[in-house]
Amino acid sequence: MQVPQQLIESVRRGEPGAFEELVRSTHRPVYSLVYRIVGNAEDAADVTQDVYLRVWRGLRGFRGDANFSTWLYRVAANAALTYVKRRARGGVPTEPSELPDLPASDGTEERADAELLEQALATLPDSQRAVVVLKDVYGWTCDEIGKQMGTTEGAVKVRLFRARQRLADELASAGVVVPLKKRKKSS
Amino acid sequence: MRCDQIRPYLPGFVGGDLRPDTGDVVAAHVATCVSCTAESASLERVRTGLAVVAAREVEPPAGLLEGILERTSEHTHRRVLAPVLPFAVDDVVRLVSDHKDTIASAAGVAVVAAGAAYALWRAVRGARSAQPATS
Numbered sequence: 001m002q003v004p005q006q007l008i009e010s011v012r013r014g015e016p017g018a019f020e021e022l023v024r025s026t027h028r029p030v031y032s033l034v035y036r037i038v039g040n041a042e043d044a045a046d047v048t049q050d051v052y053l054r055v056w057r058g059l060r061g062f063r064g065d066a067n068f069s070t071w072l073y074r075v076a077a078n079a080a081l082t083y084v085k086r087r088a089r090g091g092v093p094t095e096p097s098e099l100p101d102l103p104a105s106d107g108t109e110e111r112a113d114a115e116l117l118e119q120a121l122a123t124l125p126d127s128q129r130a131v132v133v134l135k136d137v138y139g140w141t142c143d144e145i146g147k148q149m150g151t152t153e154g155a156v157k158v159r160l161f162r163a164r165q166r167l168a169d170e171l172a173s174a175g176v177v178v179p180l181k182k183r184k185k186s187s
Numbered sequence: 188m189r190c191d192q193i194r195p196y197l198p199g200f201v202g203g204d205l206r207p208d209t210g211d212v213v214a215a216h217v218a219t220c221v222s223c224t225a226e227s228a229s230l231e232r233v234r235t236g237l238a239v240v241a242a243r244e245v246e247p248p249a250g251l252l253e254g255i256l257e258r259t260s261e262h263t264h265r266r267v268l269a270p271v272l273p274f275a276v277d278d279v280v281r282l283v284s285d286h287k288d289t290i291a292s293a294a295g296v297a298v299v300a301a302g303a304a305y306a307l308w309r310a311v312r313g314a315r316s317a318q319p320a321t322s
Protein backbone atom coordinates (compact mmCIF):
# COMPACT_ATOMS: atom_id res chain seq x y z
CA MET A 1 0.00 0.00 0.00
CA GLN A 2 1.63 3.21 -1.20
CA VAL A 3 0.20 6.53 -0.06
CA PRO A 4 1.77 9.65 -1.55
CA GLN A 5 3.09 12.06 1.08
CA GLN A 6 1.38 14.87 -0.82
CA LEU A 7 -2.02 13.29 -0.24
CA ILE A 8 -1.38 12.99 3.49
CA GLU A 9 -0.40 16.65 3.62
CA SER A 10 -3.57 17.58 1.74
CA VAL A 11 -5.66 15.64 4.25
CA ARG A 12 -3.91 17.31 7.15
CA ARG A 13 -4.56 20.72 5.61
CA GLY A 14 -8.22 19.76 5.30
CA GLU A 15 -8.35 20.12 1.51
CA PRO A 16 -11.73 19.15 0.06
CA GLY A 17 -11.87 15.59 -1.22
CA ALA A 18 -8.44 14.64 0.12
CA PHE A 19 -9.68 12.43 2.92
CA GLU A 20 -12.09 10.70 0.57
CA GLU A 21 -9.23 9.99 -1.82
CA LEU A 22 -7.19 8.60 1.05
CA VAL A 23 -10.03 6.26 2.03
CA ARG A 24 -10.58 5.19 -1.57
CA SER A 25 -6.95 4.30 -2.10
CA THR A 26 -6.41 2.45 1.19
CA HIS A 27 -9.67 0.88 2.35
CA ARG A 28 -9.22 -2.43 0.54
CA PRO A 29 -5.89 -3.47 2.11
CA VAL A 30 -7.08 -2.11 5.46
CA TYR A 31 -10.30 -4.13 5.24
CA SER A 32 -8.27 -7.21 4.26
CA LEU A 33 -6.09 -6.92 7.37
CA VAL A 34 -9.08 -6.36 9.64
CA TYR A 35 -10.99 -9.23 8.05
CA ARG A 36 -8.07 -11.57 8.60
CA ILE A 37 -7.95 -10.71 12.29
CA VAL A 38 -11.66 -10.60 13.15
CA GLY A 39 -12.57 -13.49 10.86
CA ASN A 40 -15.89 -12.44 9.35
CA ALA A 41 -17.10 -9.87 6.87
CA GLU A 42 -19.76 -8.09 8.89
CA ASP A 43 -17.56 -7.41 11.91
CA ALA A 44 -14.68 -6.50 9.62
CA ALA A 45 -16.80 -3.85 7.88
CA ASP A 46 -17.79 -2.29 11.23
CA VAL A 47 -14.23 -2.29 12.50
CA THR A 48 -12.93 -0.80 9.24
CA GLN A 49 -15.33 2.12 9.60
CA ASP A 50 -14.05 2.61 13.11
CA VAL A 51 -10.46 2.55 11.82
CA TYR A 52 -11.10 5.51 9.55
CA LEU A 53 -12.72 7.47 12.35
CA ARG A 54 -9.54 6.90 14.35
CA VAL A 55 -7.45 7.88 11.34
CA TRP A 56 -9.45 11.06 10.87
CA ARG A 57 -9.03 12.02 14.50
CA GLY A 58 -5.39 10.97 14.70
CA LEU A 59 -4.07 12.29 11.42
CA ARG A 60 -3.37 15.78 12.70
CA GLY A 61 -1.13 14.27 15.33
CA PHE A 62 0.53 11.93 12.85
CA ARG A 63 4.19 12.77 12.47
CA GLY A 64 5.05 13.37 8.85
CA ASP A 65 8.35 11.54 9.12
CA ALA A 66 6.78 8.22 10.17
CA ASN A 67 5.68 5.79 7.50
CA PHE A 68 2.00 6.40 6.94
CA SER A 69 1.21 2.86 5.73
CA THR A 70 2.84 1.36 8.81
CA TRP A 71 0.90 3.75 11.01
CA LEU A 72 -2.38 2.98 9.23
CA TYR A 73 -1.85 -0.79 9.54
CA ARG A 74 -1.07 -0.33 13.20
CA VAL A 75 -4.27 1.62 13.80
CA ALA A 76 -6.19 -1.07 11.90
CA ALA A 77 -4.58 -3.98 13.79
CA ASN A 78 -5.18 -2.22 17.08
CA ALA A 79 -8.86 -1.65 16.33
CA ALA A 80 -9.29 -5.27 15.19
CA LEU A 81 -7.50 -6.70 18.24
CA THR A 82 -9.54 -4.51 20.58
CA TYR A 83 -12.68 -5.73 18.89
CA VAL A 84 -11.69 -9.39 19.15
CA LYS A 85 -10.81 -8.96 22.83
CA ARG A 86 -14.15 -7.30 23.58
CA ARG A 87 -15.96 -10.00 21.67
CA ALA A 88 -14.19 -12.68 23.71
CA ARG A 89 -15.10 -10.95 26.99
CA GLY A 90 -18.72 -10.77 25.91
CA GLY A 91 -18.65 -14.52 25.47
CA VAL A 92 -19.96 -14.14 21.95
CA PRO A 93 -18.72 -17.14 20.00
CA THR A 94 -17.02 -16.32 16.74
CA GLU A 95 -19.37 -17.12 13.95
CA PRO A 96 -17.82 -19.74 11.75
CA SER A 97 -17.03 -17.25 9.07
CA GLU A 98 -18.46 -17.32 5.62
CA LEU A 99 -15.68 -17.65 3.11
CA PRO A 100 -14.51 -14.41 1.55
CA ASP A 101 -14.73 -13.76 -2.16
CA LEU A 102 -11.29 -14.33 -3.50
CA PRO A 103 -9.83 -13.51 -6.85
CA ALA A 104 -9.54 -16.58 -9.05
CA SER A 105 -6.29 -18.44 -8.67
CA ASP A 106 -3.88 -18.19 -11.56
CA GLY A 107 -2.89 -21.77 -10.91
CA THR A 108 0.53 -21.37 -9.39
CA GLU A 109 1.30 -23.46 -6.34
CA GLU A 110 1.87 -20.55 -3.95
CA ARG A 111 -1.35 -18.88 -4.98
CA ALA A 112 -3.32 -22.08 -4.53
CA ASP A 113 -1.79 -22.48 -1.06
CA ALA A 114 -2.55 -18.87 -0.24
CA GLU A 115 -6.17 -19.32 -1.25
CA LEU A 116 -6.58 -22.38 0.96
CA LEU A 117 -4.73 -20.74 3.81
CA GLU A 118 -6.89 -17.63 3.61
CA GLN A 119 -9.92 -19.85 4.11
CA ALA A 120 -8.25 -21.94 6.81
CA LEU A 121 -7.35 -18.79 8.76
CA ALA A 122 -11.04 -18.11 9.28
CA THR A 123 -11.41 -21.42 11.13
CA LEU A 124 -8.73 -20.70 13.75
CA PRO A 125 -9.57 -19.52 17.28
CA ASP A 126 -9.44 -15.70 17.49
CA SER A 127 -6.22 -15.42 19.46
CA GLN A 128 -4.31 -17.84 17.22
CA ARG A 129 -5.58 -16.20 14.05
CA ALA A 130 -4.61 -12.70 15.16
CA VAL A 131 -1.09 -13.79 16.01
CA VAL A 132 -0.35 -15.81 12.89
CA VAL A 133 -1.84 -13.11 10.65
CA LEU A 134 0.27 -10.35 12.15
CA LYS A 135 3.43 -12.46 12.25
CA ASP A 136 3.40 -14.55 9.08
CA VAL A 137 1.20 -12.43 6.82
CA TYR A 138 2.20 -8.91 7.87
CA GLY A 139 5.67 -9.57 9.22
CA TRP A 140 5.35 -8.15 12.73
CA THR A 141 7.70 -9.41 15.43
CA CYS A 142 6.39 -11.51 18.33
CA ASP A 143 7.48 -8.72 20.67
CA GLU A 144 5.41 -6.10 18.79
CA ILE A 145 2.40 -8.42 18.72
CA GLY A 146 2.71 -9.08 22.45
CA LYS A 147 2.77 -5.36 23.20
CA GLN A 148 -0.19 -4.71 20.95
CA MET A 149 -2.17 -7.58 22.50
CA GLY A 150 -1.10 -6.88 26.05
CA THR A 151 0.56 -10.25 26.52
CA THR A 152 4.03 -11.74 26.69
CA GLU A 153 6.23 -12.71 23.77
CA GLY A 154 6.16 -16.29 25.09
CA ALA A 155 2.37 -16.41 25.03
CA VAL A 156 2.41 -15.04 21.49
CA LYS A 157 4.78 -17.81 20.38
CA VAL A 158 2.64 -20.56 21.88
CA ARG A 159 -0.36 -19.30 19.88
CA LEU A 160 1.74 -18.81 16.77
CA PHE A 161 3.11 -22.35 16.82
CA ARG A 162 -0.34 -23.86 17.38
CA ALA A 163 -1.74 -21.80 14.55
CA ARG A 164 1.01 -22.86 12.12
CA GLN A 165 0.47 -26.49 13.07
CA ARG A 166 -3.27 -26.24 12.54
CA LEU A 167 -2.81 -24.58 9.19
CA ALA A 168 -0.35 -27.28 8.12
CA ASP A 169 -2.93 -29.88 9.15
CA GLU A 170 -5.57 -28.04 7.12
CA LEU A 171 -3.37 -28.05 4.04
CA ALA A 172 -2.65 -31.73 4.59
CA SER A 173 -6.32 -32.58 4.92
CA ALA A 174 -7.01 -30.61 1.76
CA GLY A 175 -4.49 -32.88 0.09
CA VAL A 176 -2.09 -30.04 -0.62
CA VAL A 177 0.75 -31.45 1.43
CA VAL A 178 1.30 -35.17 1.38
CA PRO A 179 0.69 -36.10 4.99
CA LEU A 180 3.28 -38.06 6.83
CA LYS A 181 2.43 -41.66 7.56
CA LYS A 182 -0.14 -40.10 9.90
CA ARG A 183 0.87 -37.95 12.79
CA LYS A 184 1.08 -40.66 15.38
CA LYS A 185 4.18 -40.59 17.49
CA SER A 186 7.16 -42.35 16.04
CA SER A 187 10.30 -42.64 18.05
CA MET B 188 15.74 -37.14 21.25
CA ARG B 189 12.47 -38.72 20.11
CA CYS B 190 10.25 -37.31 17.35
CA ASP B 191 7.33 -36.72 19.73
CA GLN B 192 9.58 -34.52 21.85
CA ILE B 193 10.74 -32.56 18.81
CA ARG B 194 7.40 -32.17 17.01
CA PRO B 195 5.95 -29.38 19.20
CA TYR B 196 8.98 -27.24 18.36
CA LEU B 197 8.84 -27.67 14.60
CA PRO B 198 6.33 -24.82 13.99
CA GLY B 199 8.77 -22.49 15.75
CA PHE B 200 11.82 -24.05 14.15
CA VAL B 201 10.66 -23.29 10.60
CA GLY B 202 10.30 -19.59 11.33
CA GLY B 203 13.52 -19.31 13.33
CA ASP B 204 11.41 -18.38 16.34
CA LEU B 205 13.01 -20.71 18.90
CA ARG B 206 15.64 -19.80 21.45
CA PRO B 207 19.05 -20.52 19.87
CA ASP B 208 19.85 -23.47 22.18
CA THR B 209 16.46 -25.08 21.55
CA GLY B 210 16.83 -24.39 17.84
CA ASP B 211 20.17 -26.22 17.79
CA VAL B 212 18.69 -29.33 19.39
CA VAL B 213 15.79 -29.37 16.94
CA ALA B 214 18.09 -28.77 13.96
CA ALA B 215 20.32 -31.66 14.99
CA HIS B 216 17.34 -34.00 15.16
CA VAL B 217 15.73 -32.83 11.92
CA ALA B 218 19.04 -33.30 10.08
CA THR B 219 18.88 -37.03 10.80
CA CYS B 220 15.11 -37.66 10.74
CA VAL B 221 13.18 -38.12 7.50
CA SER B 222 9.77 -37.76 9.08
CA CYS B 223 10.56 -34.52 10.95
CA THR B 224 12.17 -33.16 7.78
CA ALA B 225 8.93 -33.82 5.91
CA GLU B 226 6.90 -32.24 8.70
CA SER B 227 9.14 -29.17 8.65
CA ALA B 228 8.66 -28.92 4.89
CA SER B 229 4.88 -28.81 5.24
CA LEU B 230 5.13 -26.18 7.98
CA GLU B 231 7.52 -24.18 5.82
CA ARG B 232 4.96 -24.33 3.06
CA VAL B 233 2.44 -22.72 5.41
CA ARG B 234 4.82 -19.84 6.05
CA THR B 235 5.52 -19.37 2.34
CA GLY B 236 1.81 -19.45 1.59
CA LEU B 237 0.98 -16.93 4.31
CA ALA B 238 3.60 -14.54 2.96
CA VAL B 239 1.76 -14.66 -0.37
CA VAL B 240 -1.55 -13.96 1.40
CA ALA B 241 -0.26 -10.48 2.29
CA ALA B 242 -0.28 -9.43 -1.36
CA ARG B 243 -3.90 -10.50 -1.84
CA GLU B 244 -6.97 -8.45 -1.10
CA VAL B 245 -10.17 -9.73 0.44
CA GLU B 246 -13.13 -8.34 -1.50
CA PRO B 247 -14.89 -5.88 0.83
CA PRO B 248 -18.69 -6.02 1.10
CA ALA B 249 -20.66 -3.68 -1.17
CA GLY B 250 -21.17 -0.28 0.38
CA LEU B 251 -18.13 -0.36 2.65
CA LEU B 252 -16.51 2.66 1.04
CA GLU B 253 -19.76 4.65 1.21
CA GLY B 254 -20.23 3.56 4.83
CA ILE B 255 -16.77 4.79 5.79
CA LEU B 256 -17.25 8.12 4.04
CA GLU B 257 -20.66 8.60 5.60
CA ARG B 258 -19.42 7.88 9.10
CA THR B 259 -16.35 10.04 8.82
CA SER B 260 -18.37 12.81 7.18
CA GLU B 261 -20.31 13.24 10.40
CA HIS B 262 -17.01 14.45 11.80
CA THR B 263 -15.90 16.75 9.03
CA HIS B 264 -16.95 20.32 8.42
CA ARG B 265 -17.17 20.05 4.67
CA ARG B 266 -19.84 17.40 4.57
CA VAL B 267 -22.79 18.90 6.40
CA LEU B 268 -25.66 16.86 7.74
CA ALA B 269 -28.37 18.93 6.05
CA PRO B 270 -28.36 17.31 2.59
CA VAL B 271 -28.97 13.84 4.02
CA LEU B 272 -32.04 14.94 5.97
CA PRO B 273 -35.18 13.70 4.18
CA PHE B 274 -36.75 17.15 4.59
CA ALA B 275 -35.66 20.72 5.20
CA VAL B 276 -36.04 22.32 8.59
CA ASP B 277 -38.05 25.13 6.97
CA ASP B 278 -40.51 22.52 5.72
CA VAL B 279 -41.14 21.30 9.23
CA VAL B 280 -41.82 24.84 10.40
CA ARG B 281 -44.15 25.49 7.43
CA LEU B 282 -45.91 22.17 7.98
CA VAL B 283 -46.55 23.06 11.57
CA SER B 284 -47.90 26.54 10.70
CA ASP B 285 -50.02 25.23 7.77
CA HIS B 286 -51.78 22.82 10.10
CA LYS B 287 -52.05 25.20 12.99
CA ASP B 288 -55.79 24.69 13.32
CA THR B 289 -55.55 20.93 13.53
CA ILE B 290 -52.60 21.07 15.80
CA ALA B 291 -54.10 23.79 17.96
CA SER B 292 -56.61 21.29 19.24
CA ALA B 293 -53.68 19.45 20.75
CA ALA B 294 -51.40 22.15 22.04
CA GLY B 295 -48.95 19.59 23.38
CA VAL B 296 -48.30 18.26 19.88
CA ALA B 297 -47.43 21.75 18.67
CA VAL B 298 -44.92 22.13 21.44
CA VAL B 299 -43.36 18.79 20.58
CA ALA B 300 -43.19 19.68 16.87
CA ALA B 301 -41.60 23.04 17.60
CA GLY B 302 -39.15 21.30 19.88
CA ALA B 303 -38.31 18.80 17.13
CA ALA B 304 -37.78 21.59 14.62
CA TYR B 305 -35.50 23.37 17.04
CA ALA B 306 -33.55 20.16 17.70
CA LEU B 307 -33.10 19.65 13.95
CA TRP B 308 -31.96 23.23 13.52
CA ARG B 309 -29.43 22.70 16.31
CA ALA B 310 -28.24 19.45 14.75
CA VAL B 311 -27.68 21.07 11.37
CA ARG B 312 -25.87 24.04 12.90
CA GLY B 313 -23.81 21.67 15.02
CA ALA B 314 -22.77 19.64 11.98
CA ARG B 315 -21.92 22.79 10.04
CA SER B 316 -19.67 24.15 12.69
CA ALA B 317 -18.03 20.83 13.61
CA GLN B 318 -14.31 20.91 12.95
CA PRO B 319 -11.91 18.00 12.62
CA ALA B 320 -10.36 17.07 15.89
CA THR B 321 -6.89 18.26 16.57
CA SER B 322 -4.50 16.49 18.84
Ligand SMILES: [Zn+2]
Binds near residue numbers: 217221222223224
Ligand atom coordinates in the same frame (compact mmCIF):
# COMPACT_ATOMS: atom_id res chain seq x y z
ZN1 LIG C 1 11.92 -36.94 14.04
